[in-house]
Amino acid sequence: MKRRHCLSLLGTTPLLLSGCASVAGASGAPADLPLRGTGDLGVVVARATGTLAIVDTSQRTLLAQVTGLGDLSHASVVFSRDGRYAYVFGRDGALTKVDLLTRRITARVMQAGNSIGGAISADGSLVVAQNYTPGGIKAFNAATLELVADIPAAYENGQLSRVVGLVDLPGRRFAYSLFDANAIWITDLSDPARPVTTQLPNIGRQPYDALVTPNGRHYIAGLFGEDGLAMVDLWEEKPRARRILAGYGRGQEPLPVYKMPHLRGWAVAGRRAYLPAIGRHEVLVVDTDTWQEVGRIPVAGQPVFVMARPDGRQVWVNFSVPDYHRVQVIDTTTQSIVRTLEPGKAVLHMEFTPRGESVWISSRDDHRVSVIDTQSFATQATLSIDSPSGIFFTSRAARLGF
C-alpha cells in the first residue's frame, strides 16, 4: 500500500503514456515485500479510476492498488505463465504490464487507438492485442512489450476490419474474428518475423465475439448481422467455418438487447454448453457433440455472463440492466435454478477460484466485491473496491482460451 502514491505519480508521466517504459528493475526483492507464491493472486479492474486492485484468494483480502492504467472500461487481463505479471488491455489502446509482487507497472505501451482485449501464447513468450483502431492484431515480446509482429486485418480496398474474439491456440497460434470482413483468421506466430495467416472468409455477417472450447478444439463466433453462430473445428486438417444454431440470435422480430452477451463467458460443462440467449430471459443448452440445442432454462433477465464452476456441476449467470442486481445458479444435473442471489447493485463480472470452492462477484454500484461459497452460498468476505468490473485470477495462465 506504501507504493500507491508513487504509482499515481508515475502513471501521469508522459513516458508511460507514450511508449514502452520499464519503471522497475524486476529482479530484486524490496526489503518490505516478502517472498510469496503467485498461485492465489488475482486482480480486480476498478475502471472508474484506472486502477488495478491486487487480491489474495487464500486470505480473501485486498493487497494493493496500482494506479495509472488509463481507460479501463471493458479492460481485460491475461497473465504470464509464472503468475507474476498481469498484462492489462485498456480500451484506450494501452497495454500495461503490472508486477503483482512488487505491485508496480514495469512496462506500458500505447499500441492502438481503440483496443478490445488480448491473449498470451501457451509458452508465455508472446502477448497479442486485438484492435478496433487500427483494425488488426499486434504481437509483443512478453518480457519487454517490444512489438514483434503487426498483422493488419486488411480486406476489400485495403480497409482494416475491427478485430474481436481473439483466443490463443497451441503452438503460438491465435484465432480471431473480423467484424467488418465477415471472416475468421488463424495466425501462426511460431516465427514472429514471418507470421502465417489462414483466412476463412464468408463465415457469416458481423462476428461480434467468440470463444474457444476448453480443449482448444472448437472456435465459435457469435454473429451480430444474422441469426446463428459460426463454428470452426480447429483439429481438422483444413479448418473451415460452418453455421450452427440457426435459432440463436435476435430472431425475425428482434427484441431490444440491453447489453450484448459475452461469449467468453460461455460455459462448457461435461458435453453440454450453456449460452446466453440474446435479448431473451433464457440460457440455451447445447450438445457439444451435435451442436444442436437440447434445452432452454428460464432465468431472471437477459443473461450476460454464463459461467461454469470449474467442475461443471453449477453454472452461474448474471444479467443486463434492469436485472443486474441478481445472480442465478443452475444445477447442471437437473438443468434448474437452485439459487437466486442479490450480491449488490450492477453485477458486472464473476470469477471462480481455481478449484471452484468460491466465486468472486463484482457489484459496481455498491463498490463491493463479494466472495461467496459455491456450496453453501454463504458470503465468505466482502472487499471495498471503487467501481469494480472484471475479476481475473492468475490460474487463467494455466488454461487455454482465457
Add this chain to the structure above:
Amino acid sequence: MKRRHCLSLLGTTPLLLSGCASVAGASGAPADLPLRGTGDLGVVVARATGTLAIVDTSQRTLLAQVTGLGDLSHASVVFSRDGRYAYVFGRDGALTKVDLLTRRITARVMQAGNSIGGAISADGSLVVAQNYTPGGIKAFNAATLELVADIPAAYENGQLSRVVGLVDLPGRRFAYSLFDANAIWITDLSDPARPVTTQLPNIGRQPYDALVTPNGRHYIAGLFGEDGLAMVDLWEEKPRARRILAGYGRGQEPLPVYKMPHLRGWAVAGRRAYLPAIGRHEVLVVDTDTWQEVGRIPVAGQPVFVMARPDGRQVWVNFSVPDYHRVQVIDTTTQSIVRTLEPGKAVLHMEFTPRGESVWISSRDDHRVSVIDTQSFATQATLSIDSPSGIFFTSRAARLGF
C-alpha cells in the same frame, strides 16, 4: 544451489527425522533469493538420494536440490494453493513441507510407518495422507503440519485396512479405498474436530488404486482381487458403488503383470477415458457416459501411465519392464499411435506443462529428465537429475483430484 550443502546437513539431524520441525522462518526474503512467480515451478523426485529437485518450466532449468527427505520410493507431491509449498509424501511415512522459494524444508513429520500418498483440500487448509501402517488417513494443518484428524480404517475385529486411492473432493471432503476391507469411504472434514465418514462396503475385492474424473464426479477404484472396477457417482444424493467394465482385469488366465498400472494416470479426453489394460499390451477406450468399453489400442508394452495432454488431443503412454525405454503417443481423434519415442532408460513418469505445449519425462537409469515439444516431438531440453522418478508441477494446485 548455495543452500544445498546446508540442507544436506539439516537432513541428517534427528529433529527432522523424528517430528515436526520448522527450520526456516518462511516470511522474509533472503537477500540472495529474488522475488519470482510460482506458476511455472515444479519438482522432480530423485528417489535414490531422498532429494527433491526444484525446476523452472519456463526456462526449462534445474533451480535447486533439497536433500534430506528420506525414503522417496513411490513418493508423491501436492502443492499449496499459492504454489509456494510442496507437500511430499514419502514411502517411509514422512510428510515434508518444502518451500520452493527459499528452497528449504519448513516442516517435517513422521506421520506413519508406511505411506502411499496424499491430497490437499481445495481451500488449501488441510493436507491428508493415506497410510498402509497404521491403516487409515490422517489430516494435517497445511500451515504447520499439526495433526488435526486421525481416521483409522477399522473394519472386522478392529483390524486396520491399508488405504489407497485417496482423492480430494469439493468441500474439504476426501474419498479413498480400503484394500483389505473391500470398501470405499468418503470423509467430510469440514470440521476437522468432527469428521463425518460415509462407508460404502462390499465394493469388490481388494481395491488397489483409484482416481476421480477431472470434474470430481466419478470415483473409480481398480480391483486387484477380481476383474472389473468399482465406480461411485459422487453427485448422487446417496452415493453407492457399482461395478463397471467386468472385462477389465487379469482375466481367467491371468497374464504376468510386471507393474500394476497407476490409475491416477488415467486419461479422460472429451467423453472418452483411456486406461491401461492390466498385463496386456493395450490401452482400453471407455465411453464415460455409459462406462462401456468402446475400443482397444495396441501399444508397445504393458502400460503404466496413460495420460492425456491437457487439451485431450493426445494421450501419452509409458510401459513396465522390459519396454520401459519407450513412450507412445495416441492421437485421440483417430485412436492411433502417431509417435514412438525413446527418451532414455527406465521411463518412470511424465508431466505436462499446464497448457500442454511440452511434456517432461523422467528416465531413471539415464539420470535424465527430457522436455519434449508435444507438437513437433523435438527435445527442447534435458536436465541431469539423479535417478528421477515422479514429476509434479505447481499447476496441480488448481486442479481437482491431483
